[in-house]
Amino acid sequence: MSEFIRLPAEELYRAELDALKKAETETPPRGWRLSPRSVLTYITGGQAGGTNITPKYIGHTRLVEIAIATLMTDRALLLLGEPGTAKTWLSEHLAAAVCGDSTLLVQGTTGTTEDMIKYGWNYAALIASGPSPDALVKTPLYRAMEEGRIARFEELTRCLPETQDALVSLLSEKCIAIPELSAELRAERGFSLIATANTRDRGVNEMSAALQRRFNIVRLPAPETPEIETEIVTLRVRQLKDSLELPGEPPDAAATAKTVTILRELREGRTLDGKETLRSSSFCSAAEAISLLTGAMAHAAGFGDGRVTDAHLAAGLTGTVVKDPETDGPLWQEYLENVVRKRAGWEGLYTELMKP
């Protein structure tokens, strides 16, 4: 066990990546370590030689194919989605599989400037001996272009639009101009960029049209089936319980099922059996189900007897679902009356939710 909280993907799954390389039958594109089909196997699971490859991203294989195919073209990849749809996770694993290095990462914030994207200067050296290649401070993007690897850009739309546009000519010409040195850096084969952006906070409409044209946009949806979602939620809640060292028991299958069902039905706009249509309100991802259940666990551990009951679930549900009282409030009330009230075994939850 290492002393770090979390290792990068290429370290954690070194054995799997090596096995895939050994079992390789096709020639990878130039600059890639594995062929596209092997990358797909790495991400969606399968066999390589005798080694079992665990799936990293469950469901929606077609979207993973499109993402990998994009990296073969000259367009960059933008992974878009609501919070909690595994964009960063997928970006990390794609980079690890394609070029073996997922650490060439630029984190986007409102304070990101152009010299964090292209290149910066060591000001002491700059002032002492003037512009020279030694005084240049290379950004992760610079190094990715130099070495022909995949660069990652998280939360692209949180940067100011002017800063984002630094990427426009970079991506179309695959070249960084360094006027101070009268030089330019041309990208090696194998360079591409994976960006992620959140649709909730500031949407992709904030990106300039010119920049949008440089990306292939893949929208990652919520988990495909309730079973997959329940699996993901149960797993993560258990992991969180261990890492947060919460006493008491994890929520039982019924509590998890109720939470996942409610959030899923509201998201999709129909009941799980497809018989009734509902008006869907705010998007609640699997991540919110996880945090709801973790909160319920903490509530039960701190103030109850350690078992998660309907009261604990109800305490978190309304707050999670109703984000905007004007629009979400009536839809939540309707859902309670039309669906929750009539479901067998949910009477306790309904009573708790109707308490003011």
Add this chain to the structure above:
Amino acid sequence: MTHIFPVRHLSPRAAHELLAFCEAARPGCVLIEAPGDATDILRALAAPEVTPPAAILAYTDETLTRSFTLPLAEYSPEYAAVRFAAERGIPMECVDLPFSAALAFPPPSAENGGPSAYDLCARAAGEADFDTYFEACFEHGGDYRAAMTALGETLRALAPPDEYTLMRERYMRRRVRAAEARGYPGIVLVCGAWHAPALDGGEAMSDMEYQGLPHVECALTLIPGSYPKLTGGSAGNRSPGYHELLWKHRHDRSAVPAAFLSGVASHLREEGRLEASAAAVADAVTLARALASMRGRPPVLEDLRGAAVTVLGRGRREAVADALRAMEIGEKTGSVPPALWRSPLQDDFLRHIRRLKLTRFLTGESAALALDLRAVPGSEPLARRRSAFLHRLRALEVPFAVPETASPSRELWTLRCTPETDIALTEAVTRGVTVEAAAAAALEAALAEAGRPAEIAGIAGQALRCDLSAPFAAACGALGGAPAHSDDFTDTVYAADALDRVLQTAPHKHEALTPLLRRLCLRACLALPAGSRCGDARAVPAAACVQTLHRLYERYADPEELDAARWRGALGRLAESTEANPRLSGLAFALRLERGGTDADALAEEIYRRLSPASSVERAAGWLDGLASRNRRALLETPGLWERLDDALAGLDEDRFRRALVPLRRMFAGFSARDRRDIAARLAARWGLVSGEAAGPAELSREERETLAELRELEFF
């Protein structure tokens, strides 16, 4: 020498390869796997006046009409074979079991769960569905005939044929042997890949079996088809527009991705999405090729779709859905000259006319028909069936009958048969081959277009009158999920009202409709707070809706049906609300007063509050307007009201009294002169005055008259 050429129906490559094969083999006769009695009509299809898509329709003329449809498009191998035979002047024959026999057998049972042989084939190759698998393996290259034969053998091994199929094959072998016996230099047999391995040798149908084949009277006709219709049914083709593109580019298939994606982009540009540029199309083609190379094959439709969504739609499927549908399916309609066919819909129409004893209305003269719809226990009355039939024709927009009046128990229609009736029946066949099926399709199409709950409820009502259960169920389902938008409150109340009217005309549908009504009323209740915060212009329809909703809650007072407590709560909140439009608050207060939910004291307090300096004169006036709009008589009779009001007004100081004058005057303006005298009388009694003195305005003094004259000149209201 008989050459068997296996094909897949509606496959462009099959047609292409078949033509090449026939050019080389130069047969003396062409045999096609199509029902034996369709030979003449198939030959008619090859005529230059007919443009595909078209379909051969066979139907029986009985109470329960059964029909078979055989769709054919420009790229059907059967069509290619027929054209080839016509051009070379060589005989062509259809060799499958005739329609007249096939219609006698029970329809094939629905798939009893589990994957079909086609699905298994696709999965074994790692493709999502059979269409993608077929396109990947067969449409783009390779030795077609060999590959198709192998496919046929695989399919047969995966799912051995049933008795019916074996009998058809025996029949086909008999016909093939008969053709061989006529000594043609060469014969090409065009059949489905499924049958190909079986028709090469094997036992032909015996004379005994042949004589024993059942026979059913049926009519055959050629009808124009359309690409959207081609997508339905088991013999159909899910993406006819795309297949036509494959056919157009049959000599150079690598051009298909660019052609398809350019078409999608061009549709997007027509929709106003100008960012679908040529550069974007080029990038999409690159992505499609990259996707396909991951699977080691040329790009297929699935790849093109993925590329279109990712590049042109920016990851959103909805953004390109319409454009994709236009390119994949398309709107193409075939044409068949009227001389060649008779719409089965006309036959069905006449059949119903005879059965419903309406033949006297076919003369062309206009005549009235009264229908008494009251239910007679124990029998299904003729009137009901006539009503449903006439409503169905109206849903189809066939001009024949116009309803003059309608009530739950009686309808009055005016019937007139004109040439337009015939024309409309002919055109409506693209929707369905019977009046019932076509009307259902028309209603379902209208449902797809409807957005607002009121429209959907209207369609539900129509479906009920037409006695069509499937569109009715669909409309009810759609009502549950209609999207939320700003006119929620009024729209939902209109829908509930429409539903209520439907319930009035069809009380037997009570159980099905009441839950829906309950949902709509619940939604209206929940939407009331937001809906009541509106301007004065919208307040008038909103007030009418509040009254309607109140009436509904009164009518269905049984707590099992509608939740009256919730409505009372909502009304109470509306009455006390300061954010809602004051007209609505006033109305809500009046409703509560009526119900006995509040008393004269509370009313007086409320009036005092509303007339306070904090609220504007306009708002006060609006509130009083709303209060008085409900039932002035009741207001009049409310005990102690005027006394309280008098007290309240007496307590106002000079300034506030002046401000209160305008809204008060407006309120009184709504009362009739007689009501005003009554009020004056009560107040007079209170003030201890003689009734005459408190009544009308006293004689005006001269200056008062002059001032009044000046004010009238100003004409301000």
